[in-house]
Amino acid sequence: xxxxxxxxxxxxxxxxxxxxxxxxAIAGSSFRRYSTYRQAAVAGVVTNCVFGFLRCxxxxxxxxxxxxxxxxxxxxLATFVWVGQGLLAVILLWGWTDLADRIRTGEVAAxxxxxxxxxxxxxxxxxGRAGYAVLARLIPPVLVGPLFFPVHVPQRWATWPLFALSxxxxxxxxxxxxxxxxxxxxxxxxxxxxVIIWTLVSGVLTGLYFPLRFLPEWLQLLLWLGTPFPSLLxxxxxxxxxxxxxxxxxxxxxxxxxxxxxxxxxxxxxxRRAERRLVxxxx
Amino acid sequence: MSVIxxxxxxxxxxxxxxxxxLRREKRLVTAVDxxxxxxxxxxxxxxxxxxxxxxxxxxxxxxxxLTPSAGEVRVCGLRPVAQRTRLALRxxxxxxxxxxxxxxxPLRDSFDLLRHVYRVPxxxxxxxxRRCRHLLDLDAFLDVPVRQLSLGQRMRGELTAALLHGPEVxxxxxxxxxxxxxxxxxxxxxxxxxGQAGDTTLVLTTHDLADIERLCRRLVxxxxxxxxxxxxxxxxxxxxxxxxxxxxxxxxxxxxxPVLPGASLHRVENDGHRLVFALxxxxxxxxxxxxxxxxxxxxxxxxxPDIEDVVARLYRRKRQGCSITxxxxxPGASAS
Numbered sequence: 001x002x003x004x005x006x007x008x009x010x011x012x013x014x015x016x017x018x019x020x021x022x023x024x025a026i027a028g029s030s031f032r033r034y035s036t037y038r039q040a041a042v043a044g045v046v047t048n049c050v051f052g053f054l055r056c057x058x059x060x061x062x063x064x065x066x067x068x069x070x071x072x073x074x075x076x077l078a079t080f081v082w083v084g085q086g087l088l089a090v091i092l093l094w095g096w097t098d099l100a101d102r103i104r105t106g107e108v109a110a111x112x113x114x115x116x117x118x119x120x121x122x123x124x125x126x127x128g129r130a131g132y133a134v135l136a137r138l139i140p141p142v143l144v145g146p147l148f149f150p151v152h153v154p155q156r157w158a159t160w161p162l163f164a165l166s167x168x169x170x171x172x173x174x175x176x177x178x179x180x181x182x183x184x185x186x187x188x189x190x191x192x193x194x195v196i197i198w199t200l201v202s203g204v205l206t207g208l209y210f211p212l213r214f215l216p217e218w219l220q221l222l223l224w225l226g227t228p229f230p231s232l233l234x235x236x237x238x239x240x241x242x243x244x245x246x247x248x249x250x251x252x253x254x255x256x257x258x259x260x261x262x263x264x265x266x267x268x269x270x271x272r273r274a275e276r277r278l279v280x281x282x283x
Numbered sequence: 284m285s286v287i288x289x290x291x292x293x294x295x296x297x298x299x300x301x302x303x304x305l306r307r308e309k310r311l312v313t314a315v316d317x318x319x320x321x322x323x324x325x326x327x328x329x330x331x332x333x334x335x336x337x338x339x340x341x342x343x344x345x346x347x348x349l350t351p352s353a354g355e356v357r358v359c360g361l362r363p364v365a366q367r368t369r370l371a372l373r374x375x376x377x378x379x380x381x382x383x384x385x386x387x388x389p390l391r392d393s394f395d396l397l398r399h400v401y402r403v404p405x406x407x408x409x410x411x412x413r414r415c416r417h418l419l420d421l422d423a424f425l426d427v428p429v430r431q432l433s434l435g436q437r438m439r440g441e442l443t444a445a446l447l448h449g450p451e452v453x454x455x456x457x458x459x460x461x462x463x464x465x466x467x468x469x470x471x472x473x474x475x476x477x478g479q480a481g482d483t484t485l486v487l488t489t490h491d492l493a494d495i496e497r498l499c500r501r502l503v504x505x506x507x508x509x510x511x512x513x514x515x516x517x518x519x520x521x522x523x524x525x526x527x528x529x530x531x532x533x534x535x536x537x538x539x540x541p542v543l544p545g546a547s548l549h550r551v552e553n554d555g556h557r558l559v560f561a562l563x564x565x566x567x568x569x570x571x572x573x574x575x576x577x578x579x580x581x582x583x584x585x586x587x588p589d590i591e592d593v594v595a596r597l598y599r600r601k602r603q604g605c606s607i608t609x610x611x612x613x614p615g616a617s618a619s
Contacts, residue, residue: 018402025399033387036428110383112348114400115371121400275364276350279296 022116023124030128041136044089048137049144052085056149059210070213075152076241080211082145084237086138087167088208090130091174091232094199098122099182100191112275119179119267126175152241159242162249166236169256174232176263177202183267186274207234213243224255228263231256284360286452286484287322287345292354294340294508314340316508317354324451325481329499330488333598337508338488342454345486346376359451372401375445379457382437383444384429390440391425394447401448408447415443418473435466442473452484453477459491471497492590504597511597516590523596525588526561529570533558534579543573 059077063069072080099122102108111118145151154160181198185191203209206229212220213234224230235252238244244252294315302308315337322328332338343349344356347363347370356363361370376383384393398408416422419439424432432440438458445453455474459467475498477483489495495502495516502519504512512519520526528549536555540548545564552559560570571583 022399022402025396029385029388029392029396032392033385036387105381107381109343109348110378110381112367113346113371113376113383115368115402116400117368278349 023120026116026121026124027128027131030125031132032128034129034132035136038136044137045140048085048089048141052082052141052145053148055085056081056145060149070211071243072211072213072241073152075150076243077211078145078149079152079241080237082141082149082151083138083240084208084233085145086141087170087233087236089137090133090167091170092126092129092133092178093174093202093206093208093232096178097182097191097195099179100185100195103182103185104190108278112278117268117271119264119271122179123172123175123264127171130171154240154242156242156246158246159239159249162253163236163240166239166253166256169253169260170232170236173228173256173260173263176260176267177228177232179267180263180270183270183274186270186278202229202232205229206232207237211237213238224252228259231259285321285357286324286326286359287320287486288355288357289318289320289341289345290355292318292320292341292344292356293352294337294344294349295352313508315344315351318505318508318510320503320510322484322486324484326501327478327485327499328487329495329502330486330505331490331492331495331502331594332488332505334490336505338505339456340508341505342376342456342486342488346370346374346454372448373450374452374454375448375450376454377438377441377445377456377458379438379455379460382429382441384437384440386430387428389426389428390421390432390443393429393440393444397444397447403448407449411447411449412443415446418476419443419469435462435469438462438466438470439473442470446477450483452486455485455487455489457489458487459489459494467491467494474498492594496590504594506598519590519593519597520588523593525593526563527567527588528586529560529562529567529574530584530586531558531560531574531577531580532556532582533577534581537577537579541573541577543570546570546573 056078059069059081060074063072063074063077067073069077099108102111111121114121154163177198181194182191184194188194205212205223205227211234212223212230215223220230224235231252235256238252239249242249292315293313296312296314298310298312299307300310314335318337318341320341330338330341340349344351345358345363347358347365347367350364358370359373361373363370384390385396388396394408394412397403398405403411416425419442421439421443424436424440427436429437429440442458458474459470462470471494474485474487478485478498485498487494487499500515502512502514502516503510504519512522514522529546533556537558540551540558542548543560545566546560546562549559549561551557562570567585574580574583
């Protein structure tokens with residue numbers, strides 16, 4: 001077994017490049033893993049589209065004869081709904097309990113035996129998943145919506161890159177929130193309770209059920225600055241439909257970035273705490 | 284320098300037990316109770332003990348997954364918990380009861396991903412993979428998703444996955460559990476070959492003592508979180524008074540059981556047609572020569588002491604909490 005001996009390779013590339021390669025490899029393999037579940041993607045798209053029609057008709061009814069509501073016109077609302085239906089699956093607001101399941105079964109031990117920090121490797125895997133979701137889950141409703149409703153297409157060129165950035169940050173932020181919710185299983189052994197609370201609260205406070213701009217202004221301010229929820233879905237969608245001038249768009253994305261950094265830091269902190277008191281279930 | 288050093292290693296868990304309808308009581312359970320262990324580079328160590336003895340807990344502390352309650356550990360000169368990610372590059376772990384592979388990826392993709400995760404240069408990776416493919420016969424299922432592999436196939440995949448980064452220490456937690464005879468032999472043969480090369484330290488926990496007999500020169504037995512034996516298998520036999528048996532089949536029963544120097548008559552079976560002697564100081568040849576003098580000798584066989592028996596007695600003894608004496612029973616002749 002001579003060829004199995006350990007040898008230290010001469011450093012061919014800098015640590016940052018190596019780290020990036022590892023990150024990319026994990027993301028890439030996650031993309032492939034998710035892409036094996038095609039039927040699930042089709043079922044998800046159908047559900048998202050059905051709810052797209054439902055939400056769109058309800059919101060358009062709210063506009064009524066006035067033509068605008070809470071600063072959105074009809075086309076902006078249609079875009080808000082249909083892109084939102086796709087983005088929902090990209091940020092994966094609901095239905096991720098991988099970490100909690102692995103804690104419950106003790107499989108999490110295997111994650112700790114890798115030379116990569118668990119938050120980093122789970123984040124890389126989630127970005128791979130999100131990449132696949134852009135193709136399989138975001139594009140279909142974005143194509144279906146305009147067939148039935150007049151939609152808003154961004155007028156300012158800068159909106160496009162800003163939306164892409166905002167969506168990416170939303171994915172990272174949403175990952176962080178889900179990680180924290182799942183990590184409660186380190187203490188509770190089962191994250192079902194926190195997951196239910198998360199599902200209830202996030203549906204309302206991210207702007208999924210109704211645009212948060214319908215709320216009084218003081219409450220909006222409180223939600224945006226005091227909670228990460230609006231930054232998950234409402235912000236990227238508001239950026240895309242150009243509800244606000246460019247300056248406000250930038251400020252919204254800035255708030256989003258702050259939340260992402262804060263939540264990721266919290267993930268690492270929680271992970272460290274959890275490891276100190278970890279009990280690996282099942283022998 | 285030892286590759287693994289543990290001093291007074293302890294791990295306590297809090298277990299909540301129901302005490303009454305609503306009340307729960309906290310109870311402190313000591314899984315590992317002051318273990319000292321020193322393992323040299325290239326050693327093959329069998330780490331055994333009854334269920335719940337603290338084997339897996341020890342392994343998890345050595346790999347940095349669990350934080351010890353007390354005591355000191357160094358593996359490859361590193362502190363496992365504080366330097367876990369660095370240690371991960373230098374050790375490999377195989378859990379028989381859990382998978383470290385990606386459920387929905389084929390083995391080939393899992394291996395490729397591991398190359399990036401462990402940052403192994405492509406040449407080295409290819410060489411190690413080639414070797415494992417050859418020795419573990421992986422080619423037939425390299426492109427099958429892990430979820431569709433049989434347990435034996437998956438375990439061969441796990442072994443490969445744990446070795447692709449060329450670890451200095453390989454921890455194996457019940458690697459042959461649930462495997463059929465053929466897969467078990469494949470895994471053992473592979474580990475034996477790995478051990479012979481001498482540069483990988485193997486620490487193996489198992490309930491299958493044939494694994495230990497085949498692979499390990501050194502055996503550590505733990506029970507209730509404490510080391511109860513540390514030494515060779517021969518030393519274990521010696522300590523617990525297991526002896527080799529010489530079984531003589533006779534054409535006709537002898538009227539009086541013979542007295543052979545250096546061996547004692549253990550029992551008489553088959554109406555005197557079979558005599559079983561326990562070797563004490565004499566060598567087999569001397570006893571056989573003595574037996575030949577009896578005439579009417581049809582067949583002679585030698586039974587090695589059975590490790591399972593010794594270990595079973597060791598576990599039972601610990602459970603009863605009484606000390607064993609040298610008059611303990613010798614393993615039965617039927618165990619051949």
